[in-house]
Amino acid sequence: MSTRTIGIVMNGITGRMGYRQHLVRSILAIRDQGGVELSDGTRLQVDPILVGRSAERVKEIADRHNVPRWTTDLTEALSGDDEIYFDAQLTTVREESILQAIAAGKAVYTEKPISESLEGSLRLARAAREAGIKDGVVHDKLYLPGLLKLKRLIDSGFFGRILSVRGEFGYWVFEGDQQAAQRPSWNYRSEDGGGMTTDMFCHWNYVLENLFGEVESVIAKTTTHIPTRWDEQGKPYEATADDAAYGIFELTGGVIAQINSSWATRVHRDELVEFHVDGTEGSAVAGLHKCVAQHRTATPKPVWNPDLAETQSYRDQWQEVPDNAEFDNGFKAQWEQFLRHVVGDGSHPYDFLAGARGVRLAEAGLESSATGRRVELAPLQVDVPVLDRS
Numbered sequence: 001m002s003t004r005t006i007g008i009v010m011n012g013i014t015g016r017m018g019y020r021q022h023l024v025r026s027i028l029a030i031r032d033q034g035g036v037e038l039s040d041g042t043r044l045q046v047d048p049i050l051v052g053r054s055a056e057r058v059k060e061i062a063d064r065h066n067v068p069r070w071t072t073d074l075t076e077a078l079s080g081d082d083e084i085y086f087d088a089q090l091t092t093v094r095e096e097s098i099l100q101a102i103a104a105g106k107a108v109y110t111e112k113p114i115s116e117s118l119e120g121s122l123r124l125a126r127a128a129r130e131a132g133i134k135d136g137v138v139h140d141k142l143y144l145p146g147l148l149k150l151k152r153l154i155d156s157g158f159f160g161r162i163l164s165v166r167g168e169f170g171y172w173v174f175e176g177d178q179q180a181a182q183r184p185s186w187n188y189r190s191e192d193g194g195g196m197t198t199d200m201f202c203h204w205n206y207v208l209e210n211l212f213g214e215v216e217s218v219i220a221k222t223t224t225h226i227p228t229r230w231d232e233q234g235k236p237y238e239a240t241a242d243d244a245a246y247g248i249f250e251l252t253g254g255v256i257a258q259i260n261s262s263w264a265t266r267v268h269r270d271e272l273v274e275f276h277v278d279g280t281e282g283s284a285v286a287g288l289h290k291c292v293a294q295h296r297t298a299t300p301k302p303v304w305n306p307d308l309a310e311t312q313s314y315r316d317q318w319q320e321v322p323d324n325a326e327f328d329n330g331f332k333a334q335w336e337q338f339l340r341h342v343v344g345d346g347s348h349p350y351d352f353l354a355g356a357r358g359v360r361l362a363e364a365g366l367e368s369s370a371t372g373r374r375v376e377l378a379p380l381q382v383d384v385p386v387l388d389r390s
Contacts, residue, residue: 003035003043006339007082009106011051011074011089011097014058016184017111018088021140023048026332028065036336038345046339051077078104084342087111090186091193095120102127107134107342109335112202114355116193118363121356125382128352136338136348137355139206141273141288143330147207149291149321150277150284154211158293159279165212167259169200169273170244172266176230183263185231188239195241197222197365200261202358204247206350207275209357213251217376220247220365225264247365285318292318356380 012018035045049069052058062070085101087110115121128135186192222242244262271287284293341348364375
């Protein structure tokens with residue numbers, strides 16, 4: 001069996017997501033399993049070079065995981081023969097670095113939001129298409145077991161005509177005074193690119209459009225429930241970004257989706273995010289890992305009587321959707337798909353334009369909240385020819 005190696009410039013791996021999900025659980029896991037097997041039997045091995053602003057932190061990570069190549073100089077890293085650039089930096093500095101990578105002729109894979117604005121996102125999409133490089137945006141939740149099972153139900157016709165989707169996401173993020181916060185303080189400062197809407201509407205856009213239909217309009221209310229938080233040094237600061245967003249989305253085909261997102265809610269559900277889908281023939285509730293369903297033929301007939309205590313256990317009336325497969329880490333699974341795509345061994349549909357649609361939805365949500373109006377979304381276009389990128 002032959003093996004080839006592909007170099008990856010990984011920028012921003014000192015952050016939580018960049019380190020845990022993309023470096024350790026994806027690229028290093030792929031390295032340690034001997035690479036990705038291609039359709040012709042070739043093994044595609046990965047060779048990362050780590051990039052970060054702090055030499056001490058990057059070197060410590062490189063030494064800990066036996067990664068021989070690292071640098072604090074992005075320009076130097078991009079001047080080499082590595083084929084892929086990956087970005088997990090703060091959103092405020094992402095666009096400039098990606099443009100530099102595109103100019104260097106690298107394929108680009110990036111976290112989201114891909115830019116601070118829709119204008120910047122489209123600028124990246126145009127630059128990538130004009131350069132003819134392959135580009136991809138992380139759509140991790142589509143690769144998780146719960147949503148894969150939900151997709152299985154959708155593709156089988158289980159729901160009949162889908163009517164509505166209700167999503168609940170969030171948990172209590174401690175303020176940082178009595179207990180340390182579980183999320184970094186920049187998440188709660190708009191000047192640093194923080195905010196629930198900016199963060200999560202990009203996720204909800206790709207979940208909705210890939211499972212249920214493209215978003216045609218949004219009505220949203222965003223707010224900052226906790227106005228003061230404490231940073232990593234224990235100092236109080238003003239939370240200038242929204243920590244909760246409540247949205248109603250109209251999708252193609254008449255599906256209505258409602259999603260509540262909050263870092264100021266205490267969890268009373270089985271998983272930190274759940275999607276309840278109702279259709280004419282059946283319903284399902286999917287989290288990140290589990291999915292339960294109820295067909296119309298097995299649906300009980302509840303009777304409303306507020307004078308009597310409820311005796312039915314409604315949750316027990318649902319059937320769990322079996323795994324029927326082995327599910328890998330969602331981030332790793334998408335990395336493998338993108339790696340195959342870069343070397344011409346498969347497709348990867350989640351490109352910069354998909355990322356731009358997520359940024360557009362976040363901007364539309366913020367606009368709706370500020371104006372109190374419903375915001376309609378027209379199809380996005382990139383004004384250069386679409387290249388054959390198979």
